Amino acid sequence: MEYSFKSLARLLQAHGVKEVIMRHFGREGTAEVQTVNFLTKQARFLTYREIERMHLPENEIYGLGLELMAHVKNDWAQDWGGSGEIRWIPGGDARIRHYDRREVDFAKDITLPREEIRTILSGDIPEGREVTLLDHVDVSFAIEDGAVVFGDHSGSAEGELLPVSRSLAEQIDQAIRAMLEAIQTNESIGSQLVSGRASWNLSGNCYFNLALTKEKYDILFFTVARGADISV
Secondary structure, three states: OOOEHHHHHHHHHHOOEEEEEEEEEEEOOEEEEEEEEEEEOOOOEOOHHHHHHHOOOHHHHHHHHHHHHHHHOHHHHOOOOEEEEEEEOOOOOEEEEEEEEEEEEEEEEEEEOHHHHHHHOOOOOOOOHHHHHOOEEEEEEEEEOOEEEEEEEEEEEOOEEEOOOHHHHHHHHHHHHHHHHHHHHHOOOOOEEEEEEEEEOOOOOEEEEEEEEEEEEEEEEEEEOOOOOOEO
């Protein structure tokens, strides 16, 4: 059976429902109304047994929540980010409070001094003749499925590019991975690391240029008028 916004209101009013309170959630193109509660004129919520006994169309009420959301922001079909609450007094307007989630990209430069690096690595700094020949080593990295994946390593000495052996590259990768873990623990960056680049003077500081993303929430308020053309 199909219900309109008005017919649902009349049905709920007839059963003494003062207000319908719904909570919704959405992420990555999907959305759902997670809970629906019916507040009575006696200031209590209907129990599951009472809802069944009254034959209230609960599935349609869940569907109504999504229709109300789509009514005020039709592009949410592609971008259901965030969560919130819908409050509807049957026969009156529906009010929506939505915490709109979006990802913000930004960059951050961090320098780890030599002493801190030695602490992080427990003094296990790469050594050997190859290290003494290099002024610094540059390496790029990205986070894939939660793991650090390194790109090519490039060394330089007095402005001249020099190759980096596989053995030294593996030592550098292990050290950079430990530094990144320390950065995310100690810096309280409150965001997700996406990729970056490190330039390490193997006998001194290590300079990081990090690309990060973090979630930001904007509070949005909407009203759906009682005469809206909505059916479920």
